[in-house]
Every structure is written in C-alpha cells, then in structure tokens.
Amino acid sequence: MRKQMIVYADGKPIEIVIRNYTCSDFPGMIDIQRESFPPPFPSELWWNEAQLREHVARFPEGALCAEIEGRLIGSVTGLKVGEAQLHADHSWASVTDGGYIRNHDPQGDTLYIVDICVIPEMRKAGIGKWLMQSMYETVVHLGLKRLLGGGRMPGYHRVADVVTPEAYLAGVLSGKYNDPVITFLLRCGRMPVGVVPNYLEDEESRNHAALMEWRNPFLA
Incomplete structure (x- = not known):
C-alpha cells in the first residue's frame, strides 16, 4: 500500500504518505514509540527490532506507517487470526504473541489490531483515523470478514x-x-x-x- 493525502495541522494543509513499513523504517518506528511514550514509561515496552522484523516478514500488509517528508509520525500494526484464537478471555499478549505476531494465521479471516500510535504533535491532524481507514481498506483488499481489536x-x-x-x-x-x-x-x-x-x-x-x-x- 502507498497513498498520499492532505491533512490539516493547526489549520495548515500538510501532505502525508501512508505506506507499508519495511526494515529500513525500524529506527523511525522506535522513535514514534519514544516520542509517544516518554519516561517514566519503560523503554523495554517500545517496539524492538525483533518484533518489527517479525511484522514485516510474517504480514507486511498489516504493517503500515504514516510519514511527512520522510519522517515517520504514526503507525498501525495488525495480524490475521482465526476464531480459535479469539476465546472469550483472550488477552493482548496471547492474541498478538506479545507483539511478535508469530501466531499470525495466513488463513485467518479477522485482521486483529496489535497497536496504533501517533506522535503527540500530530494527534489533532486525524492521522490515527486515516491509519485505521487504511486498515479497513486492507480488510477489503484481502477479502477478510472483519477488523477486531x-x-x-x-x-x-x-x-x-x-x-x-x-x-x-x-x-x-x-x-x-x-x-x-x-x-x-x-x-x-x-x-x-x-x-x-x-x-x-x-x-x-x-x-x-x-x-x-x-x-x-x-x-x-
């Protein structure tokens, strides 16, 4: 996926790109977490490269980021799951494999959201809503039943x-x-x-x- 659009930040139009993130984006992905969850939030809970590597290897269609002039400002990540993984008392850790998505089911009919995040300075520009909309488009493109999270x-x-x-x-x-x-x-x-x-x-x-x-x- 790659699409361009205009959003408004402080009343000014800004062009953004929403696309799949790749290995070259890992430092920027971690920077998004660092800006969004500063200390005392524990840094070990930010994305790490091992998790991000699993995202792009196992389900690149569910690994999206938003950028402005090459700077990453937001991201959303998902995986495909089947009904058996969605027992009534499931937790975030169990259904997302602690964020590693090694339990991604290529035959699953539900796109499950692992994380959505936008840096604080851009949170009033509608970036999060556009990232979510892009995941809906992924659901339609892949012929899945629903998005859940x-x-x-x-x-x-x-x-x-x-x-x-x-x-x-x-x-x-x-x-x-x-x-x-x-x-x-x-x-x-x-x-x-x-x-x-x-x-x-x-x-x-x-x-x-x-x-x-x-x-x-x-x-x-």
Whole structure:
C-alpha cells in the first residue's frame, strides 16, 4: 500500500504518505514509540527490532506507517487470526504473541489490531483515523470478514467504584461518558462487541478493554 493525502495541522494543509513499513523504517518506528511514550514509561515496552522484523516478514500488509517528508509520525500494526484464537478471555499478549505476531494465521479471516500510535504533535491532524481507514481498506483488499481489536478504557478508573466496565462502555455509547480511546474508535467506525477482563495491565482501565470491530461491508 502507498497513498498520499492532505491533512490539516493547526489549520495548515500538510501532505502525508501512508505506506507499508519495511526494515529500513525500524529506527523511525522506535522513535514514534519514544516520542509517544516518554519516561517514566519503560523503554523495554517500545517496539524492538525483533518484533518489527517479525511484522514485516510474517504480514507486511498489516504493517503500515504514516510519514511527512520522510519522517515517520504514526503507525498501525495488525495480524490475521482465526476464531480459535479469539476465546472469550483472550488477552493482548496471547492474541498478538506479545507483539511478535508469530501466531499470525495466513488463513485467518479477522485482521486483529496489535497497536496504533501517533506522535503527540500530530494527534489533532486525524492521522490515527486515516491509519485505521487504511486498515479497513486492507480488510477489503484481502477479502477478510472483519477488523477486531481491544480498546483501552482510560476513563473507566474515574467511575470504577460505582459502575461495571460494561455499564461504563454503555455510558460511552449513550453519551454519558467521554472516553478518549473508545470515543476515537467509535469515530473511526468501530463498534463494541463486548468487554474483556485482564486484557492488558492498565490501571486506568482496571485491566479491562472494549473489544471493538469493523465488519467488511462487502461480504454478506
């Protein structure tokens, strides 16, 4: 994949390119993580070259980045999985092989999102939404059934003492609560299909995630 488009940052039009990332992009991919998750976030949780090498070798169609004049500013990564890998209590680590995607199933009919990330200075330019849209195009291009992934619920900790995670998600859908991650995914066209406990170690979400999908509209 390679496509050019115009986005607006601080009211100014900027041309970006969305394309598949390759081995030569690994330093830039790690820089995206470094800028997005500065200390005290542990650097060992950033992408490493071994993980990135697996991405481009096993499923290059699911390895996308966004760049401006050669500088990487965002990325999204996915893998194909089958129904057997999506048991009700799956975690991010189990379904993505800890980010290494060595469990990528070439015959799988679901594109599962491993990670989406945009550097802070470009987060109001719509880069994340365009990266997600590009993954939808990948789903259609490959004839897959759907896109799926767990979304953090970082606003949940504010009300966790009084509502269940399921009630919180319903509150986001009704407009009672505004969650930065779930609201973003809804604006991208994703729909919730449930809540997964113990999905990812995340105090703000109380370790829960909303399982969010986008179904291929061209398949019956």
